[in-house]
Amino acid sequence: MSELVRLVDVTKVYQGGITGALNGVSLSVDRGEFTAIMGPSGSGKSTLLNLIAGLDRPTSGAVSVGGVDLNTLGEAGLARFRRDQVGFVFQFFYLLPNLTALENVLIPAQLKGSAASVRALELMRTLGIDDVADRFPARLSGGQQQRVAIARALINSPTLLLADEPTGALDTQSGEQVMELLGRLHRDGQTVLLVTHDAKLATRHAARVITVMDGKVVDDALLETVERAAPDVIRVRGEEAAR
Amino acid sequence: MSLKYGVLGLLTGEPLHGYEVKNRFEAMLGGTWEVNIGQIYTTLQRLERDGLVRPAGPRGDRCKQTYELLPEGRRALEQWLAEPDNGPQTLHEDIYVKLLLATRIANGDLQPLLARQKRAYLQRLRDLNRLEERARRDGRIDLARLVRGALLHTEADLKWIDELSSGRTTETETPR
DSSP states (O other): OOEEEEEEEEEEOOGGGOSOOEEEEEEEEETTOEEEEEOOTTSSHHHHHHHHTTSSOOSEEEEEETTEEGGGOOHHHHHHHHHHHEEEEOTTOOOOTTSOHHHHHHHHHHHHTOOOHHHHHHHHHHTTOGGGTTSOGGGSOHHHHHHHHHHHHHTTOOSEEEEESTTTTSOHHHHHHHHHHHHHHHHTTOEEEEEOSOHHHHHHHOSEEEEEETTEEEEEEEOOOOOOOHHHHOOOOOBSOOO | OBHHHHHHHHHTTSOEEHHHHHHHHHHHTTTSSOOOHHHHHHHHHHHHHTTSEEEESSOOOTTTOEEEEOHHHHHHHHHHHHSOOOSOOOOOSTHHHHHHHHHHHTTTOOHHHHHHHHHHHHHHHHHHHHHHHHHHHTTOHHHHHHHHHHHHHHHHHHHHHHHHHTTTTOOOOOOO
């Protein structure tokens, strides 16, 4: 697999010592990977995602995506990069309340100047939200809103899908559905970077788990994907004999 | 958990002989608890002695001997089912003792041990996730429920490791 994201000695300092700073992070992500980034709140994991998304710039060090060093891009170039290369899904959806679900999905495509209604409806059908295309966000459940946000993130066929706690505002069931969806996209070849604090959900889909603590990568684990028999994973033990 | 109640529980459906009890018990638990047939026979004999089951049909070859549940057995089972598990929590994995020993031997530097254990737990979570997915797909709800319990337990273990790693609970203490 070829490399898609590379961070070299990336540091981010926030004035006033706000938490979330990064301190000399280097890592790379290959195309087609599903990687989870975990860590306590304030550890810098969201900062990491924002730097890769070009939503923020590092204080020092280099972030490159698809071979392009983001430092070399001006504001306009960075905006184009975000629009064309990156899909971003946030914890609180950030849908525009006065637009319908379909119109929300279409925003990034319209910014690009492409007519994408057909693709938008196709995506919405895949995500199981085509029946609510004409509804306004206020009339959608949390799970539906997040799926609209995912459709919006995918409309421009991004190279990289970034998700920051996408299940954080959802009930367990909707959260699992959203994760299933991310898993399906990954199986279809989408590169996914997921920030989460839920290790159960992370390990269901991600074969790589990066742990960030105090602004540093403290662990980078590649997990095996093996179908193990039940007794190799769980042992129930009881009292050996009844008396 | 005692095998005794597992056997009583399986006999609520119909009379069974030893091998049937063994097979159904292991199937219910998705093979996560292996019982040898000798244990089953011993358990059935003790249950008979205590008046909770009795042989169904004439006594013959012990491999073919079926047993049925007696009303007293059903009462014992129902009482057991109604009782919460309120005994001491059992921690039977080595890591609990390893951590305490490592604190003394490695001058309190637990990080290497914690890091390795964390990876092991992450891998276990991944294995459990796949097992749960498979169990649900195959309609094995009993197993899926069991796996779910194991998943949540492992998640708690992982949180414990993270807490120790971040130093929140590693107060310095003079080993005694």
